[in-house]
Amino acid sequence: MWHEARKHERKLRGMMVDYKKRAERRREYYEKIKKDPAQFLQVHGRACKVHLDSAVALAAESPVNMMPWQGDTNNMIDRFDVRAHL
Incomplete structure (x- = not known):
């Protein structure tokens, strides 16, 4: 035992x-x-066509599609801009 x-x-x-x-x-x-989490940051992009039509360009840059970046109304960015997520 x-x-x-x-x-x-x-x-x-x-x-x-x-x-x-x-x-x-x-x-x-x-x-x-x-490691530093910033090392794992990945940004992916896609090719896009540049529209030479002035009406389309004006519509893309209209204030409807723009938003202030970090609350600064003097610095407007496109609402699809990746900088809005930084």
Whole structure:
């Protein structure tokens, strides 16, 4: 009976040591890969046609489609401009 208890104790001690080592390796791994979130920023764009029609250009630049950037009414940007999300 004493041998079984000793065997069980060794097994538990081994499991605790393994858990501590695993936690330490996990912490080291995450510290190593931890980087600035700005490095993961991705901007994707698409090709677009430039309309030479003056009526279409005026409609695109009309005040209806423009919005103030960061609350500054002197700096108006298109409502689809990516800078609005920065």
